[in-house]
Amino acid sequence: MKKLLLSAVIALFGLTGLKAQSTGFEAGAFIGFPIGDAGDVSSLNFGINAAYYWTVAESFQAGLTAGYDHWTAKEYMGYKGDDAGFIPIAATAKYDFGGFFGGLDLGYAIYAGSGEGDGGFYYRPRVGWNNTSFNVYGFYKGISNDGSISSLGVGFDYKF
Numbered sequence: 001m002k003k004l005l006l007s008a009v010i011a012l013f014g015l016t017g018l019k020a021q022s023t024g025f026e027a028g029a030f031i032g033f034p035i036g037d038a039g040d041v042s043s044l045n046f047g048i049n050a051a052y053y054w055t056v057a058e059s060f061q062a063g064l065t066a067g068y069d070h071w072t073a074k075e076y077m078g079y080k081g082d083d084a085g086f087i088p089i090a091a092t093a094k095y096d097f098g099g100f101f102g103g104l105d106l107g108y109a110i111y112a113g114s115g116e117g118d119g120g121f122y123y124r125p126r127v128g129w130n131n132t133s134f135n136v137y138g139f140y141k142g143i144s145n146d147g148s149i150s151s152l153g154v155g156f157d158y159k160f
Contacts, residue, residue, distance in 0.1 A: 024053045024063070025160040028134075032141060032153025034071065041081055043074040045141075045151040051092050065092040065105055068112070069141075071149065085112040086143060088122045101130050101137075109143045120145025126155070134158050 032045035049067030056062050069086040090107025105124040111117040121144045128137025135157040142150040 023160050024055075024061075026051045026053070026135065026157040027160070028155055028157030030139070030153055030155030032139070032151030034149065034151045036150055037147065038071070038149035038151065041073060041076045042071040042084070042149070044072045045153065046070055046072075049088075049155075049157070051157070053092070053094070059096040060093070061096075062091070062093040065090050065107075069109065069143075071151075082113060082115050084117060084149075086110060086119065086122075087112050088124075088143075090122055090124075096130065099129060099131070100127070101135070102127050103137070118145050119143075120148070128155075132159070 027048070027050040029048050030046065033039075034042040034045055047067055047069040049065055051063055051065035053061040053063035066087065066089045069088055071084040071086075073081045073083050086109040088105070088107060088109040090105040092103065092105045094101045094103035103126045105122065105126075107122045108119060109122040110119045122142075123144075124139050124141040126137045126139035128135050135155075137155050137157075138153070139155060140150065140152055142148050
């Protein structure tokens with residue numbers, strides 16, 4: 001098993017050198033763990049996202065992002081609510097610090113779950129490692145509207 005894992009890691013890093021230039025389009029997935037009040041009623045946050053970046057300066061990119069954000073419900077005080085879904089649409093930016101990056105998404109998350117719910121202001125600061133083919137990052141995410149739900153997590157984006 002260790003040899004298989006090591007072989008996969010070597011192959012992944014070997015393939016990243018084959019790609020010389022990306023188009024600015026990135027797509028990926030993430031998993032997060034609800035914190036604060038959201039942690040009382042939700043056990044997991046996961047989803048997919050896609051972004052398109054334009055180069056603004058040598059180390060700075062800005063663009064647009066959208067995706068689907070799912071929050072799984074858990075039992076709280078004898079009651080289990082419905083899962084919640086959101087479609088975040090946001091402006092995004094990231095600054096490259098020579099292999100590592102800092103980024104920020106700001107926008108609006110549209111409620112897409114069953115039952116009653118509302119969207120809200122969406123924000124997701126993130127830090128991570130990037131190379132020519134992919135990004136791996138950690139994030140804090142919040143959706144705020146008469147209170148907020150938030151999560152801490154990790155994500156992976158592939159650059160096309």
